Amino acid sequence: MASPIAxxxxxxxxxxxxxxxxxxxxxxxxxxxxASKKRNLQVLSFVSxxxxxxxxxxxxxxxxxxxxxxxxxxxxxxxxxxxxWKDQFLHGFSFAQLPLLLVTLILGAGAIANDNRSRxxxxxxxxxxTKLDYLIGKFVGIFVPIFVILAVPTILFYAYCxxxxxxxxxxxxxxxxxxxxxxxxVVSAAFHAGLVLAVSAMFDQGRxxxxxxxxxxxxxxxxxxxxxxxxxxxxxxAPGPVKHLFYGSIDGLQIxxxxxxxxxxxxxxxxxxxxxxxxxxxxxxxxxxxxxxxxLALIVGSAFxxxxxxxxxxxxx
Amino acid sequence: xxxxxVSHLTVRYGSxxxxxxxxxxxxxxxxxxxxxxxxxxxTLIKTLMGFVNPQSGTARILGQDVVASGPSIRxxxxxxxxxxxxxxxxxxxSFVAYAGELAGMPSAQAIQRAHEVLEHCGLxxxxxxxxxxxxxxxxxxxxxxxxxxxxxxxxxxxxPTNGLDPRGREEMLDxxxxxxxxxxxxxxxxxxxxxxxxxxxxRVVVVMKGQLRATGTIKELxxxxxxxxxxxxxxxxxxxxxxxxxxxxxxxxxxxxxxxVQLAGDVLKAHVTVxxxxxxxxxxxxxxxxxxxxxxDAFLDAVQPGEPPxxxxxxxxxxxQ
Numbered sequence: 001m002a003s004p005i006a007x008x009x010x011x012x013x014x015x016x017x018x019x020x021x022x023x024x025x026x027x028x029x030x031x032x033x034x035a036s037k038k039r040n041l042q043v044l045s046f047v048s049x050x051x052x053x054x055x056x057x058x059x060x061x062x063x064x065x066x067x068x069x070x071x072x073x074x075x076x077x078x079x080x081x082x083x084x085w086k087d088q089f090l091h092g093f094s095f096a097q098l099p100l101l102l103v104t105l106i107l108g109a110g111a112i113a114n115d116n117r118s119r120x121x122x123x124x125x126x127x128x129x130t131k132l133d134y135l136i137g138k139f140v141g142i143f144v145p146i147f148v149i150l151a152v153p154t155i156l157f158y159a160y161c162x163x164x165x166x167x168x169x170x171x172x173x174x175x176x177x178x179x180x181x182x183x184x185x186v187v188s189a190a191f192h193a194g195l196v197l198a199v200s201a202m203f204d205q206g207r208x209x210x211x212x213x214x215x216x217x218x219x220x221x222x223x224x225x226x227x228x229x230x231x232x233x234x235x236x237x238a239p240g241p242v243k244h245l246f247y248g249s250i251d252g253l254q255i256x257x258x259x260x261x262x263x264x265x266x267x268x269x270x271x272x273x274x275x276x277x278x279x280x281x282x283x284x285x286x287x288x289x290x291x292x293x294x295x296l297a298l299i300v301g302s303a304f305x306x307x308x309x310x311x312x313x314x315x316x317x
Numbered sequence: 318x319x320x321x322x323v324s325h326l327t328v329r330y331g332s333x334x335x336x337x338x339x340x341x342x343x344x345x346x347x348x349x350x351x352x353x354x355x356x357x358x359x360t361l362i363k364t365l366m367g368f369v370n371p372q373s374g375t376a377r378i379l380g381q382d383v384v385a386s387g388p389s390i391r392x393x394x395x396x397x398x399x400x401x402x403x404x405x406x407x408x409x410x411s412f413v414a415y416a417g418e419l420a421g422m423p424s425a426q427a428i429q430r431a432h433e434v435l436e437h438c439g440l441x442x443x444x445x446x447x448x449x450x451x452x453x454x455x456x457x458x459x460x461x462x463x464x465x466x467x468x469x470x471x472x473x474x475x476x477p478t479n480g481l482d483p484r485g486r487e488e489m490l491d492x493x494x495x496x497x498x499x500x501x502x503x504x505x506x507x508x509x510x511x512x513x514x515x516x517x518x519x520r521v522v523v524v525m526k527g528q529l530r531a532t533g534t535i536k537e538l539x540x541x542x543x544x545x546x547x548x549x550x551x552x553x554x555x556x557x558x559x560x561x562x563x564x565x566x567x568x569x570x571x572x573x574x575x576x577x578v579q580l581a582g583d584v585l586k587a588h589v590t591v592x593x594x595x596x597x598x599x600x601x602x603x604x605x606x607x608x609x610x611x612x613x614d615a616f617l618d619a620v621q622p623g624e625p626p627x628x629x630x631x632x633x634x635x636x637x638q
Binding site for chain 1: 366368387388389390391392394395396398400401402403404405406415416418419420421422423426430433437449463464465466467468495496500501502
């Protein structure tokens with residue numbers, strides 16, 4: 001109960017009201033704020049950057065070992081000179097995929113499903129807020145945290161390499177590496193955000209939506225692994241479709257796009273990836289145009305599905 | 318001034334017509350939207366909120382067309398829906414503040430206002446609890462708080478007392494009355510509970526099968542055609558009744574010492590006639606008042622099935638008991 005001296009009578013609000021534009025940003029901001037408070041998300045952010053952290057440690061010690069004049073130092077220096085820098089970013093991105101799945105589930109599985117359950121759409125749509133505002137707000141609320149989680153370690157690793165290993169051809173070998181990686185990260189964040197929102201919009205329970213998205217991820221990933229084994233067992237001479245079907249999964253599409261944009265097939269992780277020793281095993285990159293169109297179609301299709309599911313009338317009764 | 322103006326509105330869901338050529342005007346103050354379940358009350362609110370596009374007709378709120386104005390008109394409207402609704406994972410204060418921000422309030426003002434509104438709605442102590450842990454009564458209050466936070470000029474309350482115990486119901490009705498009277502908020506309360514409407518509203522709109530059946534003040538709706546008087550006497554007096562009938566009055570049998578008397582002419586003249594009859598017969602008059610029906614009788618009369626819609630601006634049939 002209110003304090004006996006409190007004035008609890010109703011008073012009209014006479015303060016400012018912003019015009020009914022950019023309402024999507026209020027929704028996005030709320031999503032980002034809620035995400036920033038989730039402890040497990042913070043832990044996963046660090047986990048998703050594990051390859052970059054490991055590489056920083058490895059490169060630091062290899063580089064330190066290469067500063068003397070003895071034979072061991074010359075060997076270390078030789079290793080440094082053979083590092084394929086863009087592949088390190090490809091690996092960093094690839095190894096972040098599984099933690100990124102968990103990040104996406106935490107951020108997006110309940111984004112619309114929980115709103116469906118609690119009929120929150122009535123709260124949104126009874127304000128000067130359109131379906132489009134809602135959709136964009138939810139999308140940005142997932143997209144931005146994923147982008148930050150992927151971009152921050154990438155930029156830090158890039159800065160570390162640019163400042164420390166320029167003498168080993170870091171900037172010369174791939175001058176557009178950072179913008180290319182940022183494009184990859186934007187596409188990846190948009191892809192995850194779009195897909196998980198569409199799945200979330202189909203359900204009334206965040207957990208069910210999360211389980212469905214995870215099932216989609218692992219089932220398609222199993223298919224990718226099967227294609228990879230087929231490719232490897234055929235010693236790179238498997239039929240043509242195999243190398244394309246390898247990218248037929250949620251993370252496969254993203255890795256394929258990354259490979260196509262960086263123009264690399266990939267190689268063994270860490271300093272095992274050396275110039276002139278690219279293994280035959282890595283599947284070659286898919287055609288850039290094709291994979292870009294597939295990803296774009298999936299993002300647009302997901303947005304369309306989500307749009308169809310956002311209906312105020314159903315929840316009004 | 319009319320707060321809501323609805324003109325020839327037709328809304329269909331597939332082949333089902335929810336509102337058929339519906340027209341009405343809702344004036345300032347507190348208006349009750351009465352009708353049985355499925356009458357079209359919620360559809361009218363949905364249409365006014367812009368959730369449903371009408372097949373024909375227009376609806377204006379505060380002079381703005383609800384279809385043409387788009388979301389901007391919703392900045393001046395608050396909706397308390399019938400069903401539970403909240404945003405999961407939020408405390409009451411963050412939920413109400415968020416609702417305010419969605420309506421266009423700056424963050425700092427939304428937070429401050431959320432505290433004020435929650436205090437007003439009786440949730441001051443529970444404002445830091447997750448809304449999902451609230452009882453039914455508290456959920457009703459938080460729905461009202463989120464509808465009020467941005468200071469709407471028009472408030473739509475859809476079945477606001479649903480699921481409340483008698484005490485909670487009284488408290489909710491007190492809240493609605495306090496908001497709707499003298500605070501500049503025009504309230505449209507949709508309900509099928511006549512007692513609630515009678516308690517808080519000044520005017521009513523009766524809807525049945527998507528058509529307007531009656532509209533006017535509650536007093537008008539309850540009034541009986543011919544304006545009969547209820548005359549309370551100390552004890553039943555046959556001579557008094559006979560005297561009145563001799564003059565030409567229609568007098569009903571006494572009920573709890575009250576005669577229902579209907580006389581031709583205006584009310585003042587009827588008073589004088591009754592008084593003179595009492596003097597002549599020695600009847601002791603204890604009280605006079607204009608006879609009226611209960612709201613329930615008026616409502617049942619308005620929603621009688623099979624009849625064409627009739628607008629009850631004027632009193633309807635009735636008469637001596």
